[in-house]
Amino acid sequence: MTLPHPTADQISLPIVLAVLGDPTRLAIVRYLASKEGVPMNCSKFLDLASKTNLSYHLAKLREAGVTRAEAVGTSRLITLRRDDLDRRFPGLLDSVIAAASEDKALPVVGTVDAEIDS
Amino acid sequence: MTLPHPTADQISLPIVLAVLGDPTRLAIVRYLASKEGVPMNCSKFLDLASKTNLSYHLAKLREAGVTRAEAVGTSRLITLRRDDLDRRFPGLLDSVIAAASEDKALPVVGTVDAEIDS
DNA sequence: TCCTTAGTTCAAAAGTTATTGAACAATTGG
């Protein structure tokens, strides 16, 4: 892991809440949760925002400690930091994801392009 | 109730998260939760911010549907909208409050002035 | 009525976050 991540105990509640309080980022987290365990690369989220803007939002999520990004080749494999978040803020991620899944106003990943399996 | 409040189904997840993603507002919610059932007036929170700024933050909380404010005389009696929030986002408020209670970096209400009972 | 208390509103300033495009770097395949 080359990219900067906070340690679990550096993760801050107000920062996590503020970072999740954005529809684009909430949609990313909702999608990561729905594919839990499967690392995603950034291009998966290109229907939510431009490449540059996505880079910005994904950096926010990573710097807040919500996601982990690992550089593999030219890709970044992105995963939810569920263990760390659950340890720091028990129940929070689950309730956010459950609520996000009910939210009809949130953008959804994977509705523009069809899924492309390797 | 004269002041504008969203109905329960108008409460939006990203807006609630964004509103809670501010240390001053999180401190207010944490305190309201700790005195649940007891309506608070705004002056209770004067050690967190100026009167004007407090008015702003309390309006944000109210407009997001996190709190309810009732005008009684010249006071506003403020309560948490726990029922509505629990119905819309099960488990969210509890996990946020539990995490906020552990957060040593959050400002705390009632440490500057001693409690003044009527 | 006049004064105090409790809180709001308004406009301005300060600060922060989001979005964009152009330029860049690094890896991989041909």
Add this chain to the structure above:
DNA sequence: CCAATTGTTCAATAACTTTTGAACTAAGGA
């Protein structure tokens, strides 16, 4: 090596949020 793919960085701008002080309203008590 060359080109394509994947993503970052930078600077500019746009858009929003927070904070402030002065002026205000509305209720209640002396």
